Amino acid sequence: IAKAIYNLIFHKFDGNSFLANIGEISKQYNGLVRLQKQPLSDVLMKKKLAIWNSDRGINVINERLCGKTVLIVLDDVDHLDQLNALAGKRDWFGLGSRIIITTRDEHLLNILEVDEKYGAKTMNYDESLQLFSWHAFKQDHPIEDYVELSNIVTTYAGGIPLALEVLGSFLFKRSMPEWKSVLEKFQRIPNDCIQEKLRVSYDALNPTEKV
Structure with a gap:
């Protein structure tokens, strides 16, 4: 924003x-x-x-x-x-x-004592899962084998749209072991450090995806 x-x-x-x-x-x-x-x-x-x-x-x-x-x-x-x-x-x-x-x-x-404050709105869980799914699976819900992993990733994103988009784009067409590897990295990062989680995902995108 x-x-x-x-x-x-x-x-x-x-x-x-x-x-x-x-x-x-x-x-x-x-x-x-x-x-x-x-x-x-x-x-x-x-x-x-x-x-x-x-x-x-x-x-x-x-x-x-x-x-x-x-x-x-x-x-x-x-x-x-x-x-x-x-x-x-x-x-x-x-x-x-x-x-x-x-x-x-x-x-x-x-x-x-700033003049104005704006709190960025976060998405609820259902909205978050849907947005993540559009980027990870190109549809509005996870595919069957990835439901549990998608739930975990969505929770980690904390309702932040940019996090959901970056994570979804990174995991698109990735294998199950690759998903699990990413989640293992996330589990070493505190829940409130979304910036670091975004960096883990963004750094792994190819140049075309980063644009």
Whole structure:
């Protein structure tokens, strides 16, 4: 949803930047600094930026973007320190700027006192199974031998349409052992980490399917 909105309105701003997978990247070495450099690089069109720690990054973002109307998407935020480092205060950005945050932790949005919140709707189980089946079997229900496995996969997807579509596309025409192999990988991933489950499936798609 955030990506679709971004693609629709990015041209209305002085500069724009889409920061994906913030939760994951921030855990990597110097991850927050790398994330801070991205909007500066995207908006200012500069690759070399003198940022050696996140505190310095905060100052540079404030100094360089406070006069620009920007659109920035912060995707998959899972910690307050990420928000504080990337968009801690409104006056870091010029009048009319828009910061879109995606997160599974509504508490983070409450702390920041965001202007508006939108909760992405999930599908009920029957709707989920039907959507998954259309992508996995090209019909609205699982084929007989795959009913139980389809039920398990559908449950793992947590009612998220994108997850159901990606998983279904990946498993289309796969053998029973391949299905079971995927499920074994999923069982090692916590239920709420749908991003990682999507990555497991997406990475295995061939280039045509990824497009």
